Amino acid sequence: MFSFIHDIPTKVYFGEGMISHLGEELARMGSRILLVYGGGSIKRSGLYDTVVREIRSAGLELHELGGIEPNPRIASVRKGAALCRELGIDAVLAVGGGSVIDAAKFIAAGACVDHDPWDFIDRSKLTPIRKTLPLATVLTLAATGSEMDECGVITNPETNEKLGGHSPLLYPKVSFLDPTLTYSVSPYQTACGAADILSHILETYLDSRPCMDMIDTFMEGLIKTVMRAAPAALKNPCDYNARAELMWASSWAINGFILNGRTRAWSCHPMEHELSAFYDIPHGHGLAIITPRWMDYTLTHGGSCWRYVKLGTDLFGISETHTPMDIARLVIERMRTFFYEELGLSSTLTSLGIGREHLETMARKACGTKGFIDGFALLEPNDVEYIYRKCL
Numbered sequence: 372m373f374s375f376i377h378d379i380p381t382k383v384y385f386g387e388g389m390i391s392h393l394g395e396e397l398a399r400m401g402s403r404i405l406l407v408y409g410g411g412s413i414k415r416s417g418l419y420d421t422v423v424r425e426i427r428s429a430g431l432e433l434h435e436l437g438g439i440e441p442n443p444r445i446a447s448v449r450k451g452a453a454l455c456r457e458l459g460i461d462a463v464l465a466v467g468g469g470s471v472i473d474a475a476k477f478i479a480a481g482a483c484v485d486h487d488p489w490d491f492i493d494r495s496k497l498t499p500i501r502k503t504l505p506l507a508t509v510l511t512l513a514a515t516g517s518e519m520d521e522c523g524v525i526t527n528p529e530t531n532e533k534l535g536g537h538s539p540l541l542y543p544k545v546s547f548l549d550p551t552l553t554y555s556v557s558p559y560q561t562a563c564g565a566a567d568i569l570s571h572i573l574e575t576y577l578d579s580r581p582c583m584d585m586i587d588t589f590m591e592g593l594i595k596t597v598m599r600a601a602p603a604a605l606k607n608p609c610d611y612n613a614r615a616e617l618m619w620a621s622s623w624a625i626n627g628f629i630l631n632g633r634t635r636a637w638s639c640h641p642m643e644h645e646l647s648a649f650y651d652i653p654h655g656h657g658l659a660i661i662t663p664r665w666m667d668y669t670l671t672h673g674g675s676c677w678r679y680v681k682l683g684t685d686l687f688g689i690s691e692t693h694t695p696m697d698i699a700r701l702v703i704e705r706m707r708t709f710f711y712e713e714l715g716l717s718s719t720l721t722s723l724g725i726g727r728e729h730l731e732t733m734a735r736k737a738c739g740t741k742g743f744i745d746g747f748a749l750l751e752p753n754d755v756e757y758i759y760r761k762c763l
Contacts, residue, residue, distance in 0.1 A: 373439055375631045381519050382545040385619065387611070390421060390509060393464075395431030400505040401461020407451060407475045409439045409467045416555050422466055422509060427524060434458055439467065442526045442533060442647050442654070443474035447602065448488045452481030455504060462505045465543075468564075469515025471510035471524035472508050475704045476541045479504040490538040492525055494740055500538035509548040511559075512556055513617040514564030514655060516571065516625035518546040526648055528551045532736070533648035535640075548622070550614035558605050562714035563655030565601035565617065569706075570658040571624040574637045577666070577678050577747045582633045590629050592688045596620045602713050636747035639665050642755055645733035652723050659710040660720055664761045666703045670696075679703075721763045730759045 384392055404426055412449055414420040426433045436451045441587065458480060466474035481488030483502040490498040503713045523535040576590045596616050603613035643657040675742050680697035683689040687705055711718045734756035744750040
């Protein structure tokens with residue numbers, strides 16, 4: 372186990388009606404606010420009116436940027452950053468899910484520079500983020516955990532790239548998490564969000580290096596929570612407790628806590644990012660399709676059984692009378708059942724309109740400039756392409 376520093380500077384208001392504190396928090400950040408949101412669902416739900424009322428009651432000047440895409444585009448980030456500079460914006464408010472928040476993070480950073488915001492993410496440049504406008508978020512979808520982390524993922528359709536960037540300066544200053552705001556999330560998006568949360572946990576848990584048992588137990592609890600709460604939310608979209616469990620699990624799955632004492636080397640995420648970059652599919656659904664195949668492949672190509680055994684015996688109650696390999700197989704089958712039967716997500720890339728035409732290119736790009744993915748097991752482009760093919 373490695374030494375670590377744990378520092379999450381995001382202030383969280385959790386619970387129904389806590390948005391009543393939005394105006395006072397924004398007023399601490401400045402007087403000119405840029406409201407960033409997506410395709411208009413916040414207007415249909417009435418949330419937009421609530422947010423505007425809070426901003427204006429605090430005597431703040433409101434400007435808007437709507438239309439942020441589900442896989443946010445760099446063009447939207449560029450537009451938002453230019454608006455901030457032109458209007459002298461003091462703070463950015465993101466109202467939406469992870470895509471809106473990710474875009475807002477790089478808008479806040481891009482507002483403080485005179486170069487292209489893509490330079491923060493472009494692997495050939497990776498320009499450091501040295502300053503950002505303060506960011507506040509109002510979360511409407513439990514999935515990415517972007518409301519409480521230092522990361523963001525942006526798509527560049529011109530280059531078929533979907534890349535992540537991170538900096539401690541990208542943490543939101545304050546986030547509002549009201550489970551009732553997720554009541555209107557569709558069953559499909561609820562399922563995709565749950566798959567995304569589980570991927571964040573599993574890709575950290577399935578690290579073969581020893582870690583604190585306390586952290587392992589915490590991750591097992593998060594997995595159990597998601598696998599219990601997501602079906603409950605699908606059955607009753609207005610189940611406050613189920614929505615609350617998913618929302619809080621989403622934040623803690625990626626805010627750095629479960630990473631303490633270990634390194635994180637994700638594999639499924641870079642593979643899925645290529646699918647989203649080329650085909651613009653929902654991120655969580657792509658992860659649900661890839662994850663069991665990745666688990667299967669790495670188990671017999673350089674991975675280790677013992678993490679699966681721990682997960683199987685500690686969380687799923689699988690008897691230790693089974694062989695370690697049999698326990699691992701049962702764990703993988705349990706995840707398949709959850710993704711495809713309990714969440715109701717389709718199990719193939721073909722079902723999402725994805726064929727073989729870009730598999731080789733996507734596999735090479737997923738391996739990045741290093742030419743491989745060094746996660747639970749080392750994957751080279753031919754390995755990634757094989758996993759893609761198994762997903763068809």
